[in-house]
Every structure is written in structure tokens, then in C-alpha cells.
Amino acid sequence: MSAPTMNTAGQTLLEVDSLTMRFGGLTAINNLSLNVPGGKITSIIGPNGAGKTTFFNCLTGFYKPTTGSVRMHHPEHGPLALEQMPSYHVARKAGVVRTFQNIRLFPNMTVLENLIVAQHNALQHASRFSLAGLFGRAGYKQAREAALTKAEMWLTRLKLLDIADLAAGNLSYGTQRRIEIARALCVDPLLLCLDEPAAGLNPRESAELNELLLYLSREHHKGILLIEHDMNVVMRVSDHICVLNFGNKIAEGTPEQIQNDPNVIKAYLGEDEADEKEAA
Amino acid sequence: MGQLIQQLINGLTLGAVYGLIALGYTMVYGIIGMINFAHGDIYMVSAIIAVTVLTLLGSLGIAAIPLSLLITLAVAIFFTAVYGWAVERVAYRPLRGSTRLAPLISAIGMSIFLQNMVQLTQGARVKPIAALLPGGFELFTQNGFTVHLAYTQILIVITTVLLLCVFSYLITRTSFGRQQRACEQDRTMTSLLGINVDRTISLTFVLGAALAAVAGVMVTVYYGVVDFSIGFVAGIKAFTAAVLGGVGSLPGAVLGGLIIGLIESFWGAYLSPAYSDLGTFGILILVLMFRPSGLLGRPEVEKV
Numbered sequence: 004m005s006a007p008t009m010n011t012a013g014q015t016l017l018e019v020d021s022l023t024m025r026f027g028g029l030t031a032i033n034n035l036s037l038n039v040p041g042g043k044i045t046s047i048i049g050p051n052g053a054g055k056t057t058f059f060n061c062l063t064g065f066y067k068p069t070t071g072s073v074r075m076h077h078p079e080h081g082p083l084a085l086e087q088m089p090s091y092h093v094a095r096k097a098g099v100v101r102t103f104q105n106i107r108l109f110p111n112m113t114v115l116e117n118l119i120v121a122q123h124n125a126l127q128h129a130s131r132f133s134l135a136g137l138f139g140r141a142g143y144k145q146a147r148e149a150a151l152t153k154a155e156m157w158l159t160r161l162k163l164l165d166i167a168d169l170a171a172g173n174l175s176y177g178t179q180r181r182i183e184i185a186r187a188l189c190v191d192p193l194l195l196c197l198d199e200p201a202a203g204l205n206p207r208e209s210a211e212l213n214e215l216l217l218y219l220s221r222e223h224h225k226g227i228l229l230i231e232h233d234m235n236v237v238m239r240v241s242d243h244i245c246v247l248n249f250g251n252k253i254a255e256g257t258p259e260q261i262q263n264d265p266n267v268i269k270a271y272l273g274e275d276e277a278d279e280k281e282a283a
Numbered sequence: 284m285g286q287l288i289q290q291l292i293n294g295l296t297l298g299a300v301y302g303l304i305a306l307g308y309t310m311v312y313g314i315i316g317m318i319n320f321a322h323g324d325i326y327m328v329s330a331i332i333a334v335t336v337l338t339l340l341g342s343l344g345i346a347a348i349p350l351s352l353l354i355t356l357a358v359a360i361f362f363t364a365v366y367g368w369a370v371e372r373v374a375y376r377p378l379r380g381s382t383r384l385a386p387l388i389s390a391i392g393m394s395i396f397l398q399n400m401v402q403l404t405q406g407a408r409v410k411p412i413a414a415l416l417p418g419g420f421e422l423f424t425q426n427g428f429t430v431h432l433a434y435t436q437i438l439i440v441i442t443t444v445l446l447l448c449v450f451s452y453l454i455t456r457t458s459f460g461r462q463q464r465a466c467e468q469d470r471t472m473t474s475l476l477g478i479n480v481d482r483t484i485s486l487t488f489v490l491g492a493a494l495a496a497v498a499g500v501m502v503t504v505y506y507g508v509v510d511f512s513i514g515f516v517a518g519i520k521a522f523t524a525a526v527l528g529g530v531g532s533l534p535g536a537v538l539g540g541l542i543i544g545l546i547e548s549f550w551g552a553y554l555s556p557a558y559s560d561l562g563t564f565g566i567l568i569l570v571l572m573f574r575p576s577g578l579l580g581r582p583e584v585e586k587v
Contacts, residue, residue: 063475065471089474089479090471090474090475091474091475091476091477091478091479091480092477093475093477094475094476094477095477100475100476100477101475103472107469107471107472108472109464109465109468109469109472110468111464111468111581112461112464112465112468116461119461120461120462120465120473120476120478121476121477123458123461123462123465123476123477123478124477124478126458127458127459127462186476190476190477
């Protein structure tokens, strides 16, 4: 089995405090505060350009927030300021891993290699800069076995085992999405950030994704932060939803609360239609 | 017939040296997509270090050939690796994330700097050393022409083949190799998976420099003369070899090196020694026209 994920269910994992991101005169995120609990699914929704992906970029070291802080409460390493870390520490130390809207696999590597690369820290440690690997030391063999076992587990769970040896770049879109999630899982994240994982999936694949997300949060206690436009996914799996519009948080709550929130309806349908609906 | 075989032997030896340098080129190009023009000068630095160490060992009275060769290799690899690391740190890393052209210019600057530094500190004159590994086999004599196979030639070809095998294994099978290929394909994503990209790139430069160091020592032992300017031409030819074989492919680099070595020695023997570079670079032009991805390179297919 994979290294046991620390059970952080219910505790606040990610604490976003008055985060603001400006690009020149454009405020992409305005004073956003948000708590993301471990072991639960938190969705971020909002119209295009609301600042959702910018938020992810602030989490993973792409952008330095203009003001505010993003703190990860790691059960072992304590509170970590994500915005001050080099991006490789975000995954390695803070346990935050993300996927991309436009898939970013290593296209010339096999599916299995993609998953093994994600586990390289353990391997590198055991292999002592590849020397132990060359000489076949026992510790390295063990680490390699462990890496393969973990990869195999996620490949099986995500129905990718048959294609493990094919080049990742040649596979279909839906499959590549699953590989990207499997690869992220191989890092053993505490918090998995998925940027539109349902985009481009057919209804059957999207139903499978729902099932997978619920399984990961319930059985593996992964905290999941989800950006998604597909409301079938969002409303079915989310424990908590945060709605952004033009960089501002306009609503937050359970799926039921969000579905009935007048501000959200306004943001999605526009002022007039919302009025008509109220009138009717 | 005799001369043909002799040129074949000479060409393969020369090609093996180009191949060694090209291996370093191709690794560095693979990982950061930048032509490291200072690579040839790193090789020159190694050759100068080799002369220094061999002279020193000679004056200390250490005469055992395998021992002095090993010591020279170790010292040259160590110092050259430090050079490789420093060049990346000083000239390329600060420019990462800037335009593609910036590190290229910086590399040319580094190349000029290294040449001038060695010229200033070591002097411009050609430095000879006594043959470390003289002698060889006389294969056969035909019409008064004796075909020689020197021990150094055997040494150089075997070293190149061995290092090609070791590095191919390193890249395809080890954790470091996977990490390196990941950086090659998507640096951002690699870093988001928890891999220290800067360190991987540094290590690649160190390994590339170590390969150049081996080439530098081999050339010193083979020719016995070295000066500050040998890096430039060797670098350009090794670069041609890397392009010919397919940039990014290790066997391609060695194959390209061998082809260039052969062209050079046959052109020199049968056509004109003064214009042997014409053949080398003519081939480069032809390859770029008809097979831009090189002999063993993977053609870039853009999905639309």
C-alpha cells in the first residue's frame, strides 16, 4: 500500500488569509480568505476570469501574492507559508500537488515512468545519487519496489494498468486526465488541487471522476481543492463551495446554500434574468 | 588499401573524441534547450589541467602509466566539474526565464572568457608533453605502407564506448535520469512534483563537464600538444556531431562524432587537408536541410 496518508480530516489544512493578487491595474484576486479542511472536497467555482486558476497559481509558487498569506498546516512540519517556498518544496514539504487545466504530462515517458518520476524523492534518497542504483544496493531495491507498488496501486484504481507501458503523450484526453491525477497521487499529497478535471470528459468518464473524488476524500482522507465548471460534478461531490466573481468571494457554503444564493444566481445568469426569476 | 585502413583508424579515434564532447553538449541541450558554447572551452581547460598534472607527476617521478593516467583523469574531472558547475551558476542560471537568446550570448561570453583566462594565466604558447602511452601494434605492411594502431587510439575508442553505455544507462534507467528527462519535457511540472529542477540542471552540467574532461585528457595523451584555443574548433565540431546525430540522443552524439571524424580524416587524406572542415560543415548543412532532427533524433511532431 501507499505510505499512509495522515488523517487530517476536519482540521483546517490550508488557511488563506486576505490574499490579493494584482497584475498592474488588474486585481485578479481581491482580499480572499478561505479555509480548506483536510479530508473534504472544497470547490471553487465562478465565471471565466473570476480568478480561480490565479488562486491555484498563488498556492503553487507560480505567482507571489501581492499581499496576504497562504498557510499550509502540515501535521508534521507545522504551519508553512506557501508563498515563500520554492515551488518544489510546495509538493515535497507542504504536500500540495496540483493538476492543470491543459494537461501537463511528460509526453515522451511511459505512463508508469510518469508515476515513478513523481516518487523520485524517496528513490533519490535511497539511491544516493544513482550510485546505489548502479551497484544494486538492497535499500535502493526496496525503495524501487515500494515506488512500483504504489504506482501499481493507483494505476489499478484508475484503470490504467493495461496501458502502463505506453507513451503518455499518445493516449486519449480522458485517459491523460486520469494519468495526471494518478501521478499527483503518487506524491502522497495532503491537499490535491485539481484544475477543471472534468473538462473534456464524456458523461461516463465524468461520473467515474465523481466516484474517484469521493473515494479519495472518504477512503484516503485527501483534502481536495477543486476548480470546476461542470455543476454535475461540483454539486454532487463538494462538501463546501466557494464562489468567486471578478476576484471577489461572493458566496461560500454547502451546495444547497450556494444553489439558492441570490448573489451566485446573479453572477451566473446576469442581473436581468435574476430579477425576472425573482419576479416570477 | 593500407592507407584506407589507416585513415579509418585515425578517423574513428578522432570521431570518438568528438563523440565524447558531443555527449556533454547533447545532455545539456536536452535539459535546458540551450547550446552551451562554453562546453568546448571546458574541454580545453581539462586538457590544460591534464598537461599540468602529467608534467607534475613526471617531475615527481611517478612513471607507472595506468596510475598517472588515473590520477590525471581524477584531477581533471574534479576541477572541470567545478568549472562546469560554476559556469552554469554564474552565466546561465540568473538568465533562466529570460529570452532564449540571452543565455546563448552569455555562453559565447563565457567561452571567450575561459579562453582568455587560460591564455593570460598559462600563456599562449603550445604546451607539449612527452608521450604517455607510446607505441602500438603494427597491423600489416602493404607496398611499403605500414598500418599502425596506437595504444592510445584503442584507449580512446574503448573509453568512448564505455562512457556511452554508462550514460545511456544513467539516463534511461536511474532515478536521476528520469528526473532529467522530466526536466527536459516540462520543467514547471517537474518542480511541482517536488523535484529540485535547479539542482538537476547543475548536476547535468557537472556530468557534461566530466565528459569533456575525459575527452580533454584523452586528447592530451593522444596528440601531446595543447593550447588555449583548441576548445573553440573542437566545440563547434562536437556541436555539429550532436546535431548530426540528433540533439538529445546520446548514441546519436557518438554516431555523429564518428561520422565527422571519418569525414575529416578521409577528406584530409584524399582531397585536401586544408579544406577538411569544409566537408564537416557541408554535412551539417545537408543534415539541417534534409533531416533537421538528426540521424537518431526524434522528429518533433506538433499536434494540432
